[in-house]
Amino acid sequence: MNILVTGGIGFIGSHVCEHLLDADHTVCALDDLNDFYDPAIKQNTLCELQARAQSFAFVHADITQRDELDEVLASMPFDQIIHLAARAGVRPSLEQPSLYQRVNIEGTANLLEAARKRGVKKVTIASSSSVYGINSNIPFSEKDPIFSTISPYAASKLACEALGHTYHHVYGMDICMLRFFTVYGPRQRPDLAIHKFAKLLHANQPITVFGNGSSSRDYTYITDTVAGVIACTQQEFGYEIINLGESETVDLNRLIELLETALGTQADIIHQPEQPGDVPITYANIEKAQRLLGYHPKTKIEDGIPKFVEWFLQQQ
Secondary structure (H helix, E strand, O other): OEEEEEOOOOHHHHHHHHHHHHOOOEEEEEEOOOOOOOHHHHHHHHHHHHHHOOOEEEEEOOOOOHHHHHHHHHOOOOOEEEEOOOOOOHHHHHHOHHHHHHHHHHHHHHHHHHHHHHOOOEEEEEEEHHHHOOOOOOOEOOOOOOOOOOOHHHHHHHHHHHHHHHHHHHHOOEEEEEEEOOEEOOOOOOOOHHHHHHHHHHOOOOEEEEOOOOOEEOOEEHHHHHHHHHHHOOOOOOEEEEEEOOOOOEEHHHHHHHHHHHHOOOOOEEEEOOOOOOOOEOOEOOHHHHHHHOOOOOOOHHHHHHHHHHHHHHHO
16 A cells, blocks of 8 residues: 555654555655754654665655645555654643644644545544543543543644544545554653653653652553554544553653663652643553454563663663
């Protein structure tokens, strides 16, 4: 198949591209290579993907620019689109809420419209566990009512889910929204906790913990997330929202212990008040993913952190 992957040079996108290339698909990665973090990181990833297969193409484009998207969609008869491009992160969205709405909502609307015009019927779209907000129903189920998003990022992802449903209902497109739960592993963004803490611990610098360290996340190893994404591309759903998590929670104190062990160091922790927009827990009910996708995550946090640290140390 010919598959367009937006955000294809990012953390999750690059792994998805690798998997698709290994399965002999033709892949076009679209990315604007913005400066949310050091652009040199994405440039290195791009070089790795270009060296991997001749069936890989890269397009430098911005999903907020309709003409650029139209040009990309006209360049190749795409069978599917995997839409991962977005401005990510809860805390940065508090500082730039308009940017997050423009890229995530307007950009997704642009992509869906360009796909519709070109007859691309199947689009898989990244959503986020952030849409659950402060949710008292544990673990989080796709059936839970969503009324308590607490960040512009979460609100933008929830709006994308609504757009996906609209394009399915009105135009008959096959749309699957995947709610990712704290993905980690090689190439993880440097602003995320695991990568940031590893860097500070390796440099013997103090780490800042917001709150008392009891907040818990459903950390999901990158290969498990990618397996769910790929499974989603292999069948039709009409319109579905599906959680992709590990379905286990790890509190922040335990995460730091695992990093300390893997790096052979001791953390100097500075505690600060909890941050606006942060939720106390994320925890995925994955029964739907198991039933519809055959999704069975394999990498526990005790194995995933050493794998991440091995990659991290190689980068140093």
